[in-house]
Amino acid sequence: MSQPAPMITKDGRFAYEAAGDPNATPLIFLHGIGGAARAWRRQLATFGNRFHAIAWDMPGYGGSAPLASVSIPALADALQQFIAQIGAESPILVGHSIGGMIVQKWLVQSPKLARAIVLAQTSPAFGKADGDWQKSFISARLGPLDHGETMKSLAPSLVKELVGDDPDPKGLELASECMASVPEASYRAMMLALIGFDQRSTLKDISVTTLLLSGSRDNNAPAPMMAKTASYIPSAEYVELAGAGHLANLEQPDAFDRALGGFLDAVTARHG
Template structure:
């Protein structure tokens, strides 16, 4: 498998990988990545397959995406890394922890859910209608972004955050976006939560109407030893409240000072 493309900052024997959401990309993490990467760490942010500069996969599902992340770790020379996943990226981080547990040193799960596919059929139809319906009716990705992005942020979000998120989503190939949204419908890692033995931080946005804080709190309660925190933000919490997000991630990573990530030979 050809490894996905990534951007990188920092250097050291420990590494974290930022996994973006369905409306994101590595370019959106260019400013965030240096902020969340502590001194002595490598910080990577990928373009999910089909996004940015990464090649598409023949079939898009969470298993194939998890295997693509493992291929990225191989290409970067990393045996293990802390996965910092936002939205769909957080769901993928759970999938990687279940499918490739030896590659995961820690988890930061932000604004995500453990089981999108468990939702009622009516809710799934509504989600598809809002996220794919406009494309079926001839809208562009920019048109769709202008419609959905403002509904994701909290009341204190800076206009620039919305503007940049719209620009980022507008650049996603429609076919890649459709495939990612369809993959979401089949995601369910609830059974994994109680078996996780990986240090885990769960972060919610207080004003998030996509992945509600109570869902994330309950997810954290099911993960042994997980820590839960709530940020004053909406669904785009890492970008709406980057300083608070970085502070939480740094505090979590302090526990890894004596547990370095080893490198592949």
Template structure:
């Protein structure tokens, strides 16, 4: 029987090898729709992060989110997975890979730096205040989604990118969004990158304002034998903005990872 605290997930494909897709702050399982056709040869599992979609909230912190991911894999009968994490989802993937490396065949960190900001508590407090201020003023996530999404996109996005991202953010439960924000600002795994022994891919949009190329390049350099993939003209939502390029880079990496 599935634990009631187990996250909800959606599946695509019938392959024997599991690829697990972990969305970002304004996402949900459905926001991976442009990626799924490229993963037909795999068993793709896209989760709703705890507090999002049909997934219950868990206690704050990345250890709790990583534990929730482990429960989902158990419930799905997955012993070992290829993890693909976007933004905060990449942080969850990195946390899980460091705490349960035997369960991770490969790790893709997409638009996901190894630490939040790399700055002191004052910066974190200002960031939280700026993100929460519209909500405290009575605006909803649906109200702020168009402006937030516009700030994340690169110069040549697919026409479907903005509507999909806006609809996704508008559907995020406010309690889940607040919990994710408070968790996001605690993340710092820079000192542990050298311990990653599984194949790793670092993906970055050329115009990403939140996970800029210099930061992602430095992270790739700190991970033993990591591959770095740059997606031209893309911002923070490359899998929506440039789906063909994103899919080709991701599947090219996954296809080279041994089945073992």
């Protein structure tokens, strides 16, 4: 049976896609550096029958206005403005990669506003600007752009590096389309915003019900690191998806949705 298309909306500074009853519990999806609101269309279709499922275009992506100065704290402020703008009360937040970093930073300033959170294939820290791993990570991703490549030309190889075993072909295609459409200025700014991010000291203060969702083949947010992160969060559950790389919701949409759905069932039972 075909799923209804999501509603694509531009509201002030933010563009987003949504599905479901606006009066239902808000379920907000936050994409990664190479993503877009449309990367979550499968999840909007899956969960729009139970929730008001919403996926934003991060500032500087799609129809959302860029920030004057990009940083994780500024993105967390933008998230709070977005939540207020759409009138989302007690939302459940699903943050992938840098989206999960934004959620962690947002929780520090708004610790009681979320009903629950999902940290999907993300990290509590990126590290120091002068760290060898960090420097090589940034160089590998920005170097080709410095030498004349474009996001469109780089997209297939960038996505191939991110995925694990036997990714869903349609998900792979959508991942490449999203990556190719990221404005170069936004991609550069978001990569540099990672430097120095470190919320490890605040993990113990996360007081909302939390799911950490990892992929066993994810090299950007390795599963052992995510499992360790879960051990520092008081009410965290940890789920690892076998064979998934860094883009699990696109690579293994059925497995991702089952894991997320099970968590949402538990949250709903607990909170009503």
